[in-house]
Structures are given as structure tokens and as C-alpha cells.
Amino acid sequence: MTRARLSRRATALGAAVLATAVLSTACGTSTGAGASSAATSAGSSAGSSAGGAAGSSAGAASSAAAGSGSRVTVTITDAQGCAVSPDTVPAGQVTFDLRNVDATGVTELELVAAQRILGERENLTPGFDSTFSVRVDGGAYQIYCPGAATERVPFTVTGKAAESTGDIAELLQQAAVEYAGYVDDQVSFLQVPVRQLADAVKAGDLAAARAAYARARPFYERIEPVAESFPDLDPAIDLRVGDVEAGTEWTGFHPIEQALFVKKTTKGLGPLADKLVADVKKLQTLTGQLSTATKADDGKGYAPFEIANGASGLLEEVLKSKITGEEEAYSRIDLLDFEANVEGSQQAFATLEPALNRIDPTLVPQITQRFQALTTVLDTYRDPKALGGWTPYQDLSSADKKKLTDALLAVQEPLSAIAGKITA
Amino acid sequence: MTGAHGPGTSAATPDPARRGTSRRRFLGGAAIGAAGLAAGAAAGVGLASAEAAPPVTAGQLAAQREAQTVPFYGTRQAGITTPQQERLMFAALDVTSTDVQDVQRLLGRWAALAARFTAGRPVSDSPGNPDAPPFDTGEAMDSGPYSLTITVGFGASLFDDRFGLADRRPAALAPLGTIPGDAVMKPAITGGDLCIQACADDPQVVFHAIRNMVRAARGTAVLRWSQLGFGRASATGAGQTTPRNLFGFRDGTNNIHADDTGGLDQHVWVSGSDQRWMDDGSYLVARKIRMEIESWDTDDLADQQRIFGRRKDTGAPLTGGTEFTPIDFHRTGADGVPVIDPHSHVRLASPEANGGVRLLRRGYNYTDGQDPDTGKLAAGLFFLSYQRDPHAQFKVLQTRLGKSDLMNEYIAHIGGGVWACPPGVRQAGDWFGRSLFD
Known part of the structure; x- marks a missing residue:
């Protein structure tokens, strides 16, 4: 080499x-965000949404929340960047349904707290849907879509997670x-x-x-x-x-x-x-x-x-x-x-x-x-x-x-x- | 060298006088190589008419040339009838994934990249994370798009049993079988599941496009072979001058040009295909044609001209006139021998000799430097042609040429392939060949 x-x-x-970074994340009082992913299917439905309406899964979010945690829809567009709905969820399992409508320069999305990535999905492609799922504690987070018109969107988790499963x-x-x-x-x-x-x-x-x-x-x-x-x-x-x-x-x-x-x-x-x-x-x-x-x-x-x-x-x-x-x-x-x-x-x-x-x-x-x-x-x-x-x-x-x-x-x-x- | 060399007698042929006028106008005004491009832009790309523009300096012209864009989104793919740019990089890839969704995502990612690169934008506007590799490789960072076009095609091998596409292969994409002169085609530089043709007026811009698209394919597809073309060897834009090939001849004088919509519909764009997903697409046949440069250089001028059927200096047919003068195939000399040799390239490739068959040529002169085995110059023509049906067009022409073209003594077809280039990407969120997978 x-x-x-x-x-x-x-x-x-x-x-x-x-x-230093690790300590501030693990013990920091302001964010205190710990996260762990549970099973993530990362399924993608190819080609079902080119240029189509986004946010259709909003209805599913509430019903899913009752069962296996919360569902959050992130819609990425060239004009608006990353839009997150809802932007506040209770601690626990959260599944993010991602839809890149037409943002050609956005290829990945991260859930970030205190400069640490807690969950992410790569290979976001215009016209395709993706999903990922993480378990999050209460705290202030950001959804980070590098390259988007709006790159960082605040995301809030209320309360404590039901169970803690270790720390990154x-x-x-x-x-x-x-x-x-x-x-x-x-x-x-x-x-x-x-x-x-x-x-x-x-x-x-x-x-x-x-x-x-x-x-x-x-x-x-x-x-x-x-x-x-x-x-x-x-x-x-x-x-x-x-x-x-x-x-x-x-x-x-x-x-x-x-x-x-x-x-x-x-x-x-x-x-x-x-x-x-x-x-x-x-x-x-x-x-x-x-x-x-x-x-x-x-x-x-x-x-x-x-x-x-x-x-x-x-x-x-x-x-x-x-x-x-x-x-x-x-x-x-x-x-x-x-x-x-x-x-x-x-x-x-x-x-x-x-x-x-x-x-x-x-x-x-x-x-x-x-x-x-x-x-x-x-x-x-x-x-x-x-x-x-x-x-x-x-x-x-x-x-x-x-x-x-x-x-x-x-x-x-x-x-x-x-x-x-x-x-x- | 194959192709639509025919005489200018068909109704579809551009009017020589008008072409002449337009060439003079731009050479007079600009006096540099951008002339052809400006003419092409005015005629074909929908930019402000050059006629209305005030006189410009060479620096301004260079800046205009750098900033020039060709729209990416549209009903049909760009890079086919687009006035031909000066540089090429071509890549053939093989899909290594067996998951059809990987292929779809790749075509989606490619569409996104192509939309950005053709607009002169990098992979992402984000500077990225200092601890991770940059999104974009960076070598085109300060460069304009230089009329970049990116054209994607699907090889017959993509329609095997891996992705469930076997019943979606158009009849026109069936293997061509053996054509005379194909004896030395090398498998390593032939075929490929996918192809990308990147053309622009700057070599680094085309390299950047291919490099990043190949990078985006890692894990899904691998580069099978690639080719750089250093200079255009055809004219596709109305008013573009006919360039010379490495034999030193003007080649493809009677190509189908962008303003010849009738000719394009008849010979280039697919419509009413057995596979509707190919409507508004076109078939690309590529051939890497090695030239025996050293031997050619020892051939006398008269023989060189006999082989082509044209004069080397003016490009005029041996039967007289100027480059665009119709060729008189029937004329004989005092000795009763035809002036245009029966086996000359121009005669064998002409529509007259081939039942009216024509195709759109978009070739580039290439060199790979020196052949490390023989020490000879490794150079020739990277022949690119677009058509409705390779069986009815390229194969017909090449069968004739491969059998008896006088030029065969100095050339060898060593690689290439056939790809179905789907219709255009309509808007962001659409992708290459989406209708194929519906």
C-alpha cells in the first residue's frame, strides 16, 4: 500500500x-439518541411510482403504528428536497417508507443524531420506493438527504424506547x-x-x-x-x-x-x-x-x-x-x-x-x-x-x-x- | 465504412446548395471548428438561431460550445440524430446480478445520472462526507456539458432466461448470424447485455460520464469492453461538414441528417414494432473496424480513389462534380470500363445497389495507440449506425460489402454488437426502457 x-x-x-464523538452521542443529554434496527425488509417496489403521487402511504402509517411501531413517509422531490410525514413519532420501532419522485441528485437518506448515522438507505433512485426500519429512543434527530434541495429535516422522537438493545x-x-x-x-x-x-x-x-x-x-x-x-x-x-x-x-x-x-x-x-x-x-x-x-x-x-x-x-x-x-x-x-x-x-x-x-x-x-x-x-x-x-x-x-x-x-x-x- | 453512401438522387438527401451556403456562412463567421456545431445547434437542438447572434470572439465561441446542452428528456433518446459531437466513449456491460430489480434500479440510476451529466451537473450537489468517497469522481467538475448525450441500449443477451424477458425480445434483435468478413471478431470486444454511448465535444466529459455510470453499476453489472473515439467520422446534423476517416477520405457524405424527418422515420426510428416497448427507439449496430494503416499508406492514390469511388481531395465522386454531386454509376470510361468500380465502396454501399436501404451513421475515428503484439498502429473506425431493423439494413449492406468491397484488403471487423436502444426517458422518475419491464 x-x-x-x-x-x-x-x-x-x-x-x-x-x-469524543462517541461519548457525546452515547451520554449526551440534549439528544440522547440510541437506535437499533430491527428486521428491515428493505423491499422495493420497482417502477410503481414514477412521477406519481407520493404520500399515499400516509393512511397506512397510523394503522401500522398501532401494530409494529410507527411508519413515516419521506418524499424526496427535486423542487422540495426531503419532506417527512409525520415529523414526530413515539419512541420504538419506526419504519421509513422512502419515495424518490424525481430528485436525480439524491442517492441516500440517513437518520442522524449528534453527527452519528443511526439508520440509512442507499441506492435511492428516482421512480423507485425503498424502506428501512430502526428502533429509536426519544430525542431530536435529523433526516439527512445529501444533495437534496432541503438536505436536513428535523425529526422528533418522544418518550423512551420500550427496550434498549445496546449502543453503536x-x-x-x-x-x-x-x-x-x-x-x-x-x-x-x-x-x-x-x-x-x-x-x-x-x-x-x-x-x-x-x-x-x-x-x-x-x-x-x-x-x-x-x-x-x-x-x-x-x-x-x-x-x-x-x-x-x-x-x-x-x-x-x-x-x-x-x-x-x-x-x-x-x-x-x-x-x-x-x-x-x-x-x-x-x-x-x-x-x-x-x-x-x-x-x-x-x-x-x-x-x-x-x-x-x-x-x-x-x-x-x-x-x-x-x-x-x-x-x-x-x-x-x-x-x-x-x-x-x-x-x-x-x-x-x-x-x-x-x-x-x-x-x-x-x-x-x-x-x-x-x-x-x-x-x-x-x-x-x-x-x-x-x-x-x-x-x-x-x-x-x-x-x-x-x-x-x-x-x-x-x-x-x-x-x-x-x-x-x-x-x- | 458500411452505410448510406448513396448518390444524392433520393428525395431525402439534403440539398447540396443549402448545405454549401450554410457551411460558408459559419466558416466565414467563426473560422474555427465550432462552425459545424453552431450550424447543427441552430438547425437541430432548438437553441437560439446563430443567424441572429452578433459576431463573437473565439473565446466566446469556446465558452458557448462548452455550455451547449442537448435536452436529455424526450420521446426519443438523444445521441442518435443529435448533430454529431466530436468525442465518444462507448461502453458495453454485462449484468452480473440475477435479480431483475437490480437491473431496473440500475437503469433508473443511469437515467438520473444521464439527466444530470447532460446538464453539466455532478452526481450530487452535496459535497458529501469527508470520511466517505465523494459522490462524484470530479474530473468534470469545472466543465460545461459540451453537448453531452448519453444513449443506452439493450443487447440480445439481456433477453435470455435470467430476467424473464425472453418473450419481450423484438425480432429485430435476433442474432445477425455470420456475415462475410466477420471471421476475426473477438468475443472479448463483442456484445454485452447493456451499452452506453456517451458523445460530447470534450473527451474528459465523455470519460466522466462512462466512468461514473460504470461505478454506479458495481455489484449489478461489470464493464465488458469499452472504446474511445477521438474524432467524429460522420455528420448527422444538417449543415455539418463531412469529416475524414483515417484513410484520409470523406466518409458518409450521403448520411441521413437530422432535418430529414422523412428519412429518419423510414430508416431510423422504430414504429409499429412486434414489441411495442421499442416504438420510438432505434437499433444500434457497432463495429470496431481496424484499419491496416501502414499498408494503406503504401497504396497509390489512384487505387485508393478506385477503392472509395471518390476523389481523396474534394470528396467528389470519380464521375465528377463536388462532394454532393450525384454519382453516375452507369458512366464508363473510354475503355468501356465503369468509372465507379463495381466493387468500390461507394457503389456497394449505395441505396441504389441495395434496394434503397440506408442507415444513420454516427461513427468515430479511434486509436488504441500501438498494437503491443505487432508494433503497428492500432487505429480505425468505430462504426456506429442506427436503424429500424439491423437484419433489413446493416446485415443487407454488410453482407454485400463483406463479400466484395475492395476496401476489405485494408480493414478487418474485430468487434462490435447490436443493441436495442429504447425510447427516450420522458421525465425525472422515468428510466431507460421502463416500458420493457411493465
């Missing part, structure tokens, strides 16, 4: 800012702790094959060294954005030859890879391998500190939005250097790295799922399904006989690469938007 999304500086700073800020803190655990695991697993790699090169065992190299790579690739947040360490571990500055020594995985797979020798690799052992050890120390800070919730650990950016950043990594076959130019185990990046992304995303489910329950299944579609394509290239367990990259055709790219882009687009949902 050229762009260190999870940079350490950003971690400390960002987390502090975020923590808490879920995000849990996510950070979970992610810290995941990183700790990967970095500790990384130590073993790197030591085996050092042993094998010193013993002059080329086959064992190659195997250890392939075993080590995925642990690093899964948490690459975290490693890249240490600006001295990542270049020492993972620089490719073309990126080495003149006058700087080329160290880390890739000069070893070049010797093992191109020069086909272990000769002279001892010092390089020892340095790699020391560097991944250093990585373990640093990530351990991040992990401790995260658990202490002291603002110096992983911030949830960084985890979201890391998830997306890992896919950028794949697009930039794996799909192009540049990462493992000598060993050709690019697909192993590819899969590791994807897995790291999926794991980061998974920690955020409980919080995201509160905000937009349609989002998690969508992204999950697209991750599955991606891994299904990826799985067709498994090759147990090949080093690393994947088809060597030079054997992929352009059509193969296009298939992988298409599946990857389908995940990346919605995934890139989640950081904004948990911070704003």
Missing part, C-alpha cells in the same frame, strides 16, 4: 476525536478490541515461518526456504495496512526492488524471494533473513502496544473508522499490486497474497458487522454476499500441488484476471463507504 490508511498518527489522533458506540469499541486480537494473532503466527525461513537459508535448504517463504507471506498480507502504519518498518519488510531508494539497502521478504526463486540459491541470505526475523519481532512489539491501548480504550489504539479504511485498503492493495502480478514477481504466488488480503479485509469488516447492522441492515448482507462471490471465483484457482496452494500467477489468462477484478470491484465499492457511516 502506498497510502497508509491506518497510519499510527491517524490512529492516535483519530481515535481521540472519535472517542459500544459495538464499535468491541469491534476495535476484536480487530486488535486478530492482528495480534496474525503477527504472532508470522513469527514462526519467518524463523523457519531463516533456519532453512542457513542450512542451505532451498526447498524448505521456499516453502517457509510461502507460509509466512499470508500472515503479513492479512494485516498489511497495520504494518504500513509503521513507516520505517514496512519498507524494511516488504519493499519491492523498484521502490528502493538509491543508496538504501533492499531488505525484507522480496530480496530473499528473488534469491530463492530466480537465482535459486540460499547463499548469502543469512543476514537478510536474520534482519527479517528481527523486524517482524519489532512488528509484534508495536502491534502489541496498539492492542493494549485498544483494550484500554485510551484513544491510542485502533479506531473503528481505521478498521473500515483498512478493510477497504486491503482491496486497493489487491487491485494495485496483486491483480497486476507485481507483488510476487519471482515466486508467482500472487494469488496467495490476493487471498490473504481479501481474508484480512473480510475479517476487519466482520468485526464491524454488529455496529453496521444497526445502521443499515441491508448493507452487511450485500457486502457479505459480494465477498462470498469473490471467494467463490478465487477458489476456482486453488491448486494444492502448487507452492502456496494457488495457481501460479503467470498461468492466469486476461479473462481470469478480469473475472477476479470484476468480483473485487463489486465488494470494494460498498466497502469503501462504511468508514463514513460509522464516523459521521
